[in-house]
Amino acid sequence: MDGHGIERAAIGPAKNFTAVDNKAGNSYIAAAVRKHPGRFVGYAVASPWYGTRALRELERALDLGLSGLMIDPALQGFVLTDPQIHPLVEFAADAGWPVYCATGTPVYAMPFQLAELAERYPSVNFVMGHGGFSDFWYDVPDSLRRCPNLWLETSYVLPTQLSRWIEDLGVEKFVFGSDHPYSSLGIELGKIRLLKEGIDRRPILEANFVEVMRRRA
Amino acid sequence: MIIDGHAHMFGRWLNLRGIRPRDFIGIMDETGIDKACVFTLEGFFDAEGCNERLSELTKKHSRRLHPFATVDPHAGDRAVKDLRRAVKKLGMKGLKVHPWLQAFSLTNLYFLKIVEECIRLDIPIIFHNGSPPYACPTQVGNLARKFPEARLILGEAGLKDLWRDAVAVGMKYPNVYLCPAASPYSACLEMVRNIPADRILFGTDLGFSQKEEVVLEIEKIRRLPLSDAHKEMIFSGNICRLVNFES
Numbered sequence: 001m002d003g004h005g006i007e008r009a010a011i012g013p014a015k016n017f018t019a020v021d022n023k024a025g026n027s028y029i030a031a032a033v034r035k036h037p038g039r040f041v042g043y044a045v046a047s048p049w050y051g052t053r054a055l056r057e058l059e060r061a062l063d064l065g066l067s068g069l070m071i072d073p074a075l076q077g078f079v080l081t082d083p084q085i086h087p088l089v090e091f092a093a094d095a096g097w098p099v100y101c102a103t104g105t106p107v108y109a110m111p112f113q114l115a116e117l118a119e120r121y122p123s124v125n126f127v128m129g130h131g132g133f134s135d136f137w138y139d140v141p142d143s144l145r146r147c148p149n150l151w152l153e154t155s156y157v158l159p160t161q162l163s164r165w166i167e168d169l170g171v172e173k174f175v176f177g178s179d180h181p182y183s184s185l186g187i188e189l190g191k192i193r194l195l196k197e198g199i200d201r202r203p204i205l206e207a208n209f210v211e212v213m214r215r216r217a
Numbered sequence: 218m219i220i221d222g223h224a225h226m227f228g229r230w231l232n233l234r235g236i237r238p239r240d241f242i243g244i245m246d247e248t249g250i251d252k253a254c255v256f257t258l259e260g261f262f263d264a265e266g267c268n269e270r271l272s273e274l275t276k277k278h279s280r281r282l283h284p285f286a287t288v289d290p291h292a293g294d295r296a297v298k299d300l301r302r303a304v305k306k307l308g309m310k311g312l313k314v315h316p317w318l319q320a321f322s323l324t325n326l327y328f329l330k331i332v333e334e335c336i337r338l339d340i341p342i343i344f345h346n347g348s349p350p351y352a353c354p355t356q357v358g359n360l361a362r363k364f365p366e367a368r369l370i371l372g373e374a375g376l377k378d379l380w381r382d383a384v385a386v387g388m389k390y391p392n393v394y395l396c397p398a399a400s401p402y403s404a405c406l407e408m409v410r411n412i413p414a415d416r417i418l419f420g421t422d423l424g425f426s427q428k429e430e431v432v433l434e435i436e437k438i439r440r441l442p443l444s445d446a447h448k449e450m451i452f453s454g455n456i457c458r459l460v461n462f463e464s
Contacts, residue, residue: 074378104377104378105377105378106378130377133377134347134376134378134399135317135348156377156399156401158399158426158430158433159429159433160426160427160429181403182403183401183402183403184403184440186440187402187433187436187437187440190433190436191433194429
């Protein structure tokens with residue numbers, strides 16, 4: 001982060017931490033946030049398959065100082081329209097947390113599936129992780145238009161595609177994300193520099209995510 | 218030297234128009250690309266005449282732009298003839314297929330005849346790759362197993378969700394090559410860790426993408442923890458073994 005001039009980052013658990021070892025993942029992220037409170041905010045994970053135990057884990061994560069819910073339907077093994085995710089989103093609504101959802105994987109995590117969830121919970125802020133990359137680019141603009149509570153996170157999305165969407169939909173709907181280390185922070189940041197001239201990068205790199213973290217009125 | 222193994226020329230794809238030859242060469246000059254293997258845009262929807270048009274577009278720049286043919290397996294035996302003509306008469310250097318857009322399975326019997334013809338013509342096949350249900354790496358793997366003599370290139374090498382398949386298939390089949398345009402950087406790292414550098418190719422998907430994406434793809438290869446000699450293989454050496462640029 002220091003090497004790339006990144007001041008703050010939202011971080012979340014990955015891999016086994018997201019899929020099954022939620023408790024260990026949340027504790028790990030919480031420890032990083034506690035160590036660098038000025039630099040990190042942390043997302044919590046809980047597999048919906050754990051049922052009420054998942055809700056107890058989110059309560060523990062809230063107490064540990066985490067401040068958002070991260071869901072990854074393909075990794076956690078549920079289809080995004082499956083109601084079993086609803087209690088977790090309701091927890092996020094009560095906690096004033098945003099919900100970050102990885103998208104782009106067919107069957108499990110497509111943009112319109114996320115739009116359905118975002119419309120069901122208008123008081124929750126949602127982030128469309130990876131912007132539906134790779135094959136759902138046609139579904140992205142309508143999803144963002146339908147949902148005032150939905151933002152697009154930029155990792156993997158190609159810069160010329162991103163420029164077109166920003167011009168079409170307004171810069172306020174886009175938040176920078178790197179998915180580091182799966183993509184690369186340097187490469188993803190380089191991409192923001194490659195956006196079309198005239199696009200104001202600052203809100204993408206800062207203010208829009210501050211808005212995502214703000215509890216909806 | 219940098220050779221782009223995966224690019225698309227001017228044409229129509231819904232509201233996309235692609236890049237005209239002069240602008241295409243301009244982007245190559247600005248980004249330091251010497252040669253490019255170029256494919257159709259509109260031929261994935263209507264293959265009729267697409268090879269002639271592409272051949273015409275590249276004629277003036279024949280040392281820099283090297284066209285690949287596209288044929289429509291739905292045309293049955295005529296597709297085999299179209300391919301033969303594209304290679305023998307128009308001098309095309311390989312076959313590009315986009316099974317997702319062209320709506321055919323790689324197990325389709327007509328397509329298998331096309332593969333057999335590619336083997337006879339001694340040309341590689343590059344596949345759009347990473348988009349279910351028709352364009353998955355393991356489907357190319359199955360084809361590689363059926364045709365060990367065919368040289369098969371995974372055009373995007375699996376993209377964000379199927380690059381693990383691309384690595385597995387690349388490790389298993391020595392006739393499969395990976396061209397990781399638009400695949401994640403971590404995927405490229407796994408590819409170079411597991412697959413010999415002589416089967417990884419540089420490509421940009423220019424035409425579907427723009428100059429900015431070319432810059433990114435070059436940067437991705439430059440950052441890989443490889444020797445300069447291995448990077449040189451990826452940037453140009455390997456594709457020179459697959460494609461006869463001199464003919």
